[in-house]
Amino acid sequence: xxxxxxxxxxxxxxxxxxxxxxxxxxxxxxxxxxxxxxxxxxxxxxxxxxxxxxxxxxxxxxxxxxxxxxxxxxxxxxxxxxxxxxxxxxxxxxxxxxxxxxxxxxxxxxxxxxxxxxxxxxxxxxxxxxxxxxxxxxxxxxxxxxxxxxxxxxxxxxxxxxxxxxxxxxxxxxxxxxxxxxxxxxxxx
Numbered sequence: 001x002x003x004x005x006x007x008x009x010x011x012x013x014x015x016x017x018x019x020x021x022x023x024x025x026x027x028x029x030x031x032x033x034x035x036x037x038x039x040x041x042x043x044x045x046x047x048x049x050x051x052x053x054x055x056x057x058x059x060x061x062x063x064x065x066x067x068x069x070x071x072x073x074x075x076x077x078x079x080x081x082x083x084x085x086x087x088x089x090x091x092x093x094x095x096x097x098x099x100x101x102x103x104x105x106x107x108x109x110x111x112x113x114x115x116x117x118x119x120x121x122x123x124x125x126x127x128x129x130x131x132x133x134x135x136x137x138x139x140x141x142x143x144x145x146x147x148x149x150x151x152x153x154x155x156x157x158x159x160x161x162x163x164x165x166x167x168x169x170x171x172x173x174x175x176x177x178x179x180x181x182x183x184x185x186x187x188x189x
Contacts, residue, residue: 001038001040002033002036002038002040002045003033005036005038006029006032006033006036007029009032010025010028010029010032013028013032014028033047034047034074040090043088043089043090043091044087044088044089044090045076045077045089045090046077046089047074047075047076047077048074048075048076048077076090076091077089078090078091093106093107094106096114096116098114098116098158100151114156114157114158115129115130115142115157115158115159115160116158116159118131123188125184126162126175127139127162127175127176127178127179128179128184129142129143129157129159129160129176130142130159131159133184133186133188134183134184135176135179135180135181135182135183135184136180136181137180139176139179139180140173140176140177140180142157142159142160143157143160143162143168143172143173143176144173145157145160146160146168146172147168147169147170147173148167148168148169149167149168150166150167150168151166156168160172162175162176
């Protein structure tokens with residue numbers, strides 16, 4: 001819906017239908033999108049801003065539409081955390097399909113968040129479950145919480161399945177506990 005509104009506003013400015021005739025017309029889409037401030041099904045939605053960088057210049061067309069440079073961080077605005085939602089702004093959540101379900105993977109520190117795993121060729125320390133560069137009690141706690149879970153269970157954490165057999169059990173917990181306290185060489189790969 002936001003994209004539809006952006007294009008309709010853009011059409012009103014350039015005076016013709018889609019597609020843009022040149023790069024300048026494409027560039028006008030960005031400030032129009034950045035000014036998004038709308039009510040949607042999941043709450044109020046807008047982008048963060050302003051973010052004028054030192055010495056940054058903006059094209060005249062950009063400034064004509066967005067003179068305050070609001071929204072130029074391109075992040076979803078959310079001024080709340082925790083259980084309350086008094087302001088009604090959409091939460092900045094990132095979701096990922098995991099084991100056949102859409103799961104929230106960011107922010108990572110919420111009770112409803114699911115951790116995700118980097119492939120071993122990208123991060124060679126599988127017992128550093130939360131990928132923070134340390135073997136800590138947090139890694140053990142993540143696996144312990146997921147014990148006896150399978151992909152369809154709410155406690156399932158993809159990263160806790162060390163043995164990759166789709167069940168979290170002692171075979172997954174033992175290596176993580178064994179590596180507790182062992183330093184990981186820095187910098188991380």
